[in-house]
Amino acid sequence: MEYVYAALLLHKAGKAVDEAGVSSVLKAAGVEVNEARVKALVAALEGVNIDEAISKAAFAAAPAPAAA
Amino acid sequence: MEYVYAALLLHKAGKAVDEAGVSSVLKAAGVEVNEARVKALVAALEGVNIDEAISKAAFAAAPAPAAA
Amino acid sequence: MEYVYAALLLHKAGKAVDEAGVSSVLKAAGVEVNEARVKALVAALEGVNIDEAISKAAFAAAPAPAAA
Amino acid sequence: MEYVYAALLLHKAGKAVDEAGVSSVLKAAGVEVNEARVKALVAALEGVNIDEAISKAAFAAAPAPAAA
Amino acid sequence: MEYVYAALLLHKAGKAVDEAGVSSVLKAAGVEVNEARVKALVAALEGVNIDEAISKAAFAAAPAPAAA
Amino acid sequence: MEYVYAALLLHKAGKAVDEAGVSSVLKAAGVEVNEARVKALVAALEGVNIDEAISKAAFAAAPAPAAA
Amino acid sequence: MNAEAEVHHSEHIPQWKKDEIKKIVDGVHSHKVVGIVDVRGVPADSLQKMRRNLLGKVEMRMVRNTLSTIAFDSLPEGEKAKELAKYVDGQMLIVYTNDNPFKLYKLLNATKSKRAAKGGDIAPSDIVIPKGPTSFKPGPLVGEFQQVGIPAGIEGGKVVIKDTKTVVKQGEKISAKLAEALTRLEIMPIDVGLNLMAAVEGHMLYKPEDLGMDEDLLRDMFAQAAAHAFNLSIEAGITTKDTIEPLIQKAVMESKALAVNAPIFEKDVMDLIMSKAEMEMLAVAKMVAGKENALDDELKAKVQ
Numbered sequence: 001m002e003y004v005y006a007a008l009l010l011h012k013a014g015k016a017v018d019e020a021g022v023s024s025v026l027k028a029a030g031v032e033v034n035e036a037r038v039k040a041l042v043a044a045l046e047g048v049n050i051d052e053a054i055s056k057a058a059f060a061a062a063p064a065p066a067a068a
Numbered sequence: 069m070e071y072v073y074a075a076l077l078l079h080k081a082g083k084a085v086d087e088a089g090v091s092s093v094l095k096a097a098g099v100e101v102n103e104a105r106v107k108a109l110v111a112a113l114e115g116v117n118i119d120e121a122i123s124k125a126a127f128a129a130a131p132a133p134a135a136a
Numbered sequence: 137m138e139y140v141y142a143a144l145l146l147h148k149a150g151k152a153v154d155e156a157g158v159s160s161v162l163k164a165a166g167v168e169v170n171e172a173r174v175k176a177l178v179a180a181l182e183g184v185n186i187d188e189a190i191s192k193a194a195f196a197a198a199p200a201p202a203a204a
Numbered sequence: 205m206e207y208v209y210a211a212l213l214l215h216k217a218g219k220a221v222d223e224a225g226v227s228s229v230l231k232a233a234g235v236e237v238n239e240a241r242v243k244a245l246v247a248a249l250e251g252v253n254i255d256e257a258i259s260k261a262a263f264a265a266a267p268a269p270a271a272a
Numbered sequence: 273m274e275y276v277y278a279a280l281l282l283h284k285a286g287k288a289v290d291e292a293g294v295s296s297v298l299k300a301a302g303v304e305v306n307e308a309r310v311k312a313l314v315a316a317l318e319g320v321n322i323d324e325a326i327s328k329a330a331f332a333a334a335p336a337p338a339a340a
Numbered sequence: 341m342e343y344v345y346a347a348l349l350l351h352k353a354g355k356a357v358d359e360a361g362v363s364s365v366l367k368a369a370g371v372e373v374n375e376a377r378v379k380a381l382v383a384a385l386e387g388v389n390i391d392e393a394i395s396k397a398a399f400a401a402a403p404a405p406a407a408a
Numbered sequence: 409m410n411a412e413a414e415v416h417h418s419e420h421i422p423q424w425k426k427d428e429i430k431k432i433v434d435g436v437h438s439h440k441v442v443g444i445v446d447v448r449g450v451p452a453d454s455l456q457k458m459r460r461n462l463l464g465k466v467e468m469r470m471v472r473n474t475l476s477t478i479a480f481d482s483l484p485e486g487e488k489a490k491e492l493a494k495y496v497d498g499q500m501l502i503v504y505t506n507d508n509p510f511k512l513y514k515l516l517n518a519t520k521s522k523r524a525a526k527g528g529d530i531a532p533s534d535i536v537i538p539k540g541p542t543s544f545k546p547g548p549l550v551g552e553f554q555q556v557g558i559p560a561g562i563e564g565g566k567v568v569i570k571d572t573k574t575v576v577k578q579g580e581k582i583s584a585k586l587a588e589a590l591t592r593l594e595i596m597p598i599d600v601g602l603n604l605m606a607a608v609e610g611h612m613l614y615k616p617e618d619l620g621m622d623e624d625l626l627r628d629m630f631a632q633a634a635a636h637a638f639n640l641s642i643e644a645g646i647t648t649k650d651t652i653e654p655l656i657q658k659a660v661m662e663s664k665a666l667a668v669n670a671p672i673f674e675k676d677v678m679d680l681i682m683s684k685a686e687m688e689m690l691a692v693a694k695m696v697a698g699k700e701n702a703l704d705d706e707l708k709a710k711v712q
Contacts, residue, residue, distance in 0.1 A: 021097070028092045029077050029078050048682070054686035109702045151369055176673065208637040342645070344659045381647040396657060397664075
């Protein structure tokens, strides 16, 4: 999941979510970076509207459905 | 929310969520770091069981159409 | 999703989910194999308890009403 | 599903779920037995703990989001 | 439960669920048949719609539309 | 379940889900292939719209009260 | 023939009785099932109605008990219906049918209804007075209720039952006073109808407890059996027309679950992965939302 947080962090900071960015954030966290995963992440995010995807999490605040 | 992303990144990577870690992750993402906020967040997270917090909410809600 | 299917096929068959296995399964299905994706897949699964992961709520939660 | 019922019947009666057993139960029910299906059934059940399997929720991956 | 399995087998196979049928299926499974129970089952089935009974619970486990 | 994954994999790869295909995918995974099970799988898939079945999975999260 | 023998030994029995006895024996031999039914407390007109309703399915014959006993006793050794003599008692009649005993039991049970209790009736089951309000205005009734053990009182200008109470246990006699109180409370505890005491088919004698199969329970059992077959099919990967779609769905769900939980970066699940991460972040943020300066304003607004 650290890769995803790196992507979200970059996105929120207004930076491009590219291989260099993700790698350097992960390195700064002391993570041994797996290049293939970075590539896969960036490729998979291509065309994904991140804001839209995470806005769906807004419901998370309400645990109601979970209890259902 | 960059700060919390950074904290979670560290946590998920199995690293300590401390001021140095959060700061360097944020910097790597190109975020201008507010030291007071880093301090406050790190202090606030002390004693919080992050895994528990996550597991409670992680599946609380999800986007119906997204799942389709 | 082919890569994930291949991984689960191996896992369900009681085989190790490694690069060689995933590649040969994909090839047998006529998929042109992207080595980086195979590597990313295997890396992502490292340390993951697959049985646990698949039995966990998949979709960050199918919304209760939709599922009803 | 007749074949599965035949298997369950044998199992509940404390008999081995083998090709001969399944075939004779199906024949007794007046079913024209398809040998390949019998073989497939018996093969699929090899190594399966029937008691456990029948009481398992078929779609474990489904809900229990709160518990996840 | 063997008696119910036997009845379901016959039903699914499109055969009449009568005393002779249930008895012969049970015998084929090596079950020592209790005539009174067979009679009781067959008699009680006059007031039970098997398809309805199984549709209520059996495939609730499955995704509703798929099971339909 | 490996047989089902093999079918899904072939389908995703745009190949026909036939006995030869399923067998070779399973073999590539190191599975000792049971011909009867392959036949049963292919026969069961006849006339099934796999894409439709897949898309229904999103809503398949309904709990299984009967199975519980 | 045995009946004849019996009759032969009983020279004093008049011809009409001999005929009655022979009719019973013939009835036993010409039907698949013969049974003894208790009709105690069933008014004659109701009985006539029931007899008409059962016409063509069940033949009902009212016979003097002594003659019934003689007739059953006269049956040859080894004939199961001989045992029915033991059940001849009280107000009874003989039933014949060519259906099976279960059907007979069901048909007879369908005739049953409830009536108010009379002094001296035996409670067929525990009689319980439920707690709650009644429509009665305060008066001597409260005392009458209390006298027979009903915890009555007055609340809000009405008589109420203060506690749920069992006033008579199954098998106990109901007193005249209690019967009166029960009637006032519109509790009808007594079964009226045709009570099958025993039935014989071939070599088997069935008692009511053998014959009462709970249909709801049976439905549940069928549902359970079907669920078992389904679950087993899915668990074992048994591919049939009935199970292939659920199996595909299970495989797809497992794949998505694995991809989201590992996580594996696949286009199909990226939005799920991202929203999962976001939810995790929000959950953690929520934990620290109350702490000074720990969150920026935007995030604070989201989690509070």
